[in-house]
Amino acid sequence: MAEKLLEWHFSFFAMGSPCQLRIYLEEKEEAEEVSYRIQSEVARLEQLYSRYRDDSVVTKINRSAGKAALTVDPETAGLLDYAQTVYEQSDGLFDITSGILRSAWDFKSGIFPEPVQIEKILPLVDWSMVEWNSPNIRLPEIGMELDFGGYVKEYAVDAAARLCGELGVSHGMIDLGGDIHIIGPHPDGSAWHVGIRNPRSPEDAIVSVDLQSGAIASSGDYERFMEVDGKRYCHILNPKTGWPCEGLAAVAVAAPICLLAGTASTIAMLKGREAGPEWLKELGLPYFWVATDGESGGDLV
Amino acid sequence: MSAGNGQKKKASRTLIALAGSALGLPGISGKALAVTQGEAEVDYSYSLYQEEDMPREKQSGATSDTERYTIDTHQLRVVRPWGDTYDLTVDLLYETMSGASPWYVLPNPDPNQSEKPLQVMSGASGIEDTRKDVLAKVRKIYDDSAGAVSLGYSTEDDYTSVNMALEGVWELDDKQKTVTLGIGGSDDDIEPVDTHRFPGRVEHETKTSISAYAGLSMVIDAQTIVQSSVSFTRQNGFLSDPYKLAFVSGTLVQDSRPDGREQFTWLTRLRRFFPEWLGALHADYRFYDDDWGVESHTIDLGWHQNFSGQLQLIPSIRYYTQSQAYFYAPYYNAPRNDNFASSDYRLSPYGALSFRLDAVKKIGTWAFRLGWEMYDSDSDLAIKSVKVENPGLIEFSNFRISISKYF
Numbered sequence: 001m002a003e004k005l006l007e008w009h010f011s012f013f014a015m016g017s018p019c020q021l022r023i024y025l026e027e028k029e030e031a032e033e034v035s036y037r038i039q040s041e042v043a044r045l046e047q048l049y050s051r052y053r054d055d056s057v058v059t060k061i062n063r064s065a066g067k068a069a070l071t072v073d074p075e076t077a078g079l080l081d082y083a084q085t086v087y088e089q090s091d092g093l094f095d096i097t098s099g100i101l102r103s104a105w106d107f108k109s110g111i112f113p114e115p116v117q118i119e120k121i122l123p124l125v126d127w128s129m130v131e132w133n134s135p136n137i138r139l140p141e142i143g144m145e146l147d148f149g150g151y152v153k154e155y156a157v158d159a160a161a162r163l164c165g166e167l168g169v170s171h172g173m174i175d176l177g178g179d180i181h182i183i184g185p186h187p188d189g190s191a192w193h194v195g196i197r198n199p200r201s202p203e204d205a206i207v208s209v210d211l212q213s214g215a216i217a218s219s220g221d222y223e224r225f226m227e228v229d230g231k232r233y234c235h236i237l238n239p240k241t242g243w244p245c246e247g248l249a250a251v252a253v254a255a256p257i258c259l260l261a262g263t264a265s266t267i268a269m270l271k272g273r274e275a276g277p278e279w280l281k282e283l284g285l286p287y288f289w290v291a292t293d294g295e296s297g298g299d300l301v
Numbered sequence: 302m303s304a305g306n307g308q309k310k311k312a313s314r315t316l317i318a319l320a321g322s323a324l325g326l327p328g329i330s331g332k333a334l335a336v337t338q339g340e341a342e343v344d345y346s347y348s349l350y351q352e353e354d355m356p357r358e359k360q361s362g363a364t365s366d367t368e369r370y371t372i373d374t375h376q377l378r379v380v381r382p383w384g385d386t387y388d389l390t391v392d393l394l395y396e397t398m399s400g401a402s403p404w405y406v407l408p409n410p411d412p413n414q415s416e417k418p419l420q421v422m423s424g425a426s427g428i429e430d431t432r433k434d435v436l437a438k439v440r441k442i443y444d445d446s447a448g449a450v451s452l453g454y455s456t457e458d459d460y461t462s463v464n465m466a467l468e469g470v471w472e473l474d475d476k477q478k479t480v481t482l483g484i485g486g487s488d489d490d491i492e493p494v495d496t497h498r499f500p501g502r503v504e505h506e507t508k509t510s511i512s513a514y515a516g517l518s519m520v521i522d523a524q525t526i527v528q529s530s531v532s533f534t535r536q537n538g539f540l541s542d543p544y545k546l547a548f549v550s551g552t553l554v555q556d557s558r559p560d561g562r563e564q565f566t567w568l569t570r571l572r573r574f575f576p577e578w579l580g581a582l583h584a585d586y587r588f589y590d591d592d593w594g595v596e597s598h599t600i601d602l603g604w605h606q607n608f609s610g611q612l613q614l615i616p617s618i619r620y621y622t623q624s625q626a627y628f629y630a631p632y633y634n635a636p637r638n639d640n641f642a643s644s645d646y647r648l649s650p651y652g653a654l655s656f657r658l659d660a661v662k663k664i665g666t667w668a669f670r671l672g673w674e675m676y677d678s679d680s681d682l683a684i685k686s687v688k689v690e691n692p693g694l695i696e697f698s699n700f701r702i703s704i705s706k707y708f
Binding site for chain 1: 313315318319321322323324325326327328340522524579665666708
């Protein structure tokens with residue numbers, strides 16, 4: 001049986017990132033069908049939760065800010081419940097209302113926003129103000145916005161991996177822009193070799209991990225940033241200060257599902273140089289961190 | 302997981318909270334099979350059932366074709382979760398029927414046409430009746446099982462029925478198997494109308510029914526589910542049709558059937574998804590047998606084709622074939638020793654073919670469904686070859702539209 005399995009590799013672009021699907025199946029047609037279904041599922045989630053799309057659920061919620069409550073479907077409700085849990089568990093650091101802060105930050109310009117700009121936005125950032133009574137949601141202030149960008153890609157990875165399993169794939173992996181879920185080991189039982197990006201040279205791996213199952217996700221200051229006076233200011237913004245997180249350059253976390261791994265690594269980034277690694281140690285998932293001063297730690301590798 | 306340094310870690314409260322919340326997401330958990338609390342839902346559906354006219358030449362003494370049954374049905378269903386572990390379903394039905402129905406069958410006076418008896422229709426002026434039906438079901442959901450109690454009441458001009466059922470569902474083998482067990486019963490009162498005009502008609506009768514069923518649903522692989530169930534029903538009391546007569550050696554007698562009936566049904570359904578077609582095959586087979594000698598087989602094949610934009614088209618075909626009840630005859634040249642007599646086409650040997658086309662479109666939390674069915678029955682499709690076809694066999698079309706809103 002196993003000798004007939006061939007590896008199929010599909011590259012595509014979704015959710016603003018290069019993605020790849022690697023699966024073992026006997027027939028090319030089968031593999032193409034799985035790839036089509038996976039890409040459709042990712043596209044479905046992108047369409048539902050992208051704030052750049054006019055027809056997305058997120059856009060609808062954001063447009064109704066300050067108006068009447070909106071009823072959402074069960075999947076969106078699940079994601080909002082998750083946002084609520086993450087907000088509570090991160091003491092308010094992971095906050096899906098914080099996306100609007102990005103309007104103050106232009107990372108291409110290399111110029112800091114005026115303090116008054118941030119002061120104007122901060123009152124619109126706080127998940128606890130959102131009236132979320134599943135399945136009804138209401139953003140009480142005009143201008144408030146939700147942004148699922150902080151975790152929908154990870155959720156999509158998990159959904160895609162689950163779908164692969166349902167479609168009969170038992171060996172493979174899915175990678176959406178560095179968020180990875182292992183569907184199953186190579187047919188000979190060997191693990192997948194997964195590299196974690198070096199935050200100062202993102203094309204290279206700083207360390208690599210062998211994974212037979214589960215997921216891995218990382219956050220870092222390398223995705224979008226600007227440097228001012230030699231200091232890097234990245235796109236992960238603290239909802240309490242309105243300023244980029246500091247201290248850590250990258251965090252990777254492994255977990256049974258990618259959504260957990262992704263939120264844990266983002267929370268650690270936001271907690272910073274001292275509290276981040278401490279929190280990860282408490283959390284109980286394998287992790288790895290690199291600080292901006294070059295130091296690193298964790299038990300993942 | 303091979304990652305990590307091998308040290309066993311204890312999951313923190315934070316991790317438990319995050320994982321608990323993440324696992325509730327449909328993309329991660331997949332859709333659970335059966336035992337989940339119902340989402341709040343409201344459905345309304347309307348259907349128009351229309352039987353073809355009874356042609357003049359199949360009738361005795363008719364000067365024109367006769368309009369048969371038309372049934373208008375409105376149905377409303379409301380499902381709502383109740384607390385964390387209960388859900389409640391209420392079904393309401395309102396139905397109006399009008400038209401003529403087969404009354405009795407006469408031998409053809411033309412000796413060369415003896416294989417073509419003639420139908421006499423009742424209520425050519427138009428029978429009208431209204432049925433109102435309410436059913437409430439409460440379900441309690443446990444970790445891997447659920448229990449439900451339902452209570453129903455149904456009333457027509459000449460009929461009232463109270464029914465009750467208990468059902469249990471258990472999930473086994475990590476949700477790969479689902480076992481369902483149920484029992485139910487009903488108590489019916491029959492008070493036919495127009496008894497002063499038809500002295501032979503019964504005034505007040507009752508019947509009871511008890512049934513039990515057991516089912517097993519199995520996930521065979523990622524694309525295939527098989528469900529199989531058996532059910533047994535025992536009916537007692539007045540099982541004849543108070544409005545029908547039978548022609549027995551020159552006289553008309555009331556339709557008369559045994560006062561007990563035992564029915565057995567075995568149903569097997571196959572659901573197989575074909576990823577390469579984005580479609581699913583639904584194949585059902587039903588076997589039915591009772592102690593009146595009626596045996597039937599039903600094969601139902603449907604193809605659920607998915608298209609982009611949450612659109613689904615479902616063409617399907619159903620084949621049905623049955624044998625007759627032992628005491629049935631289109632008419633009787635001599636009374637039977639047991640004195641039973643019925644010329645009801647539903648107890649006659651026949652078969653039927655029906656074609657259906659359904660379309661389902663989902664838009665956000667709304668679902669719209671349109672369906673159309675065409676049905677024709679014929680004695681040529683019976684289990685054994687039939688000499689004399691019952692002239693009352695029907696042909697009908699059914700149109701259905703429904704709107705669902707999920708919350």
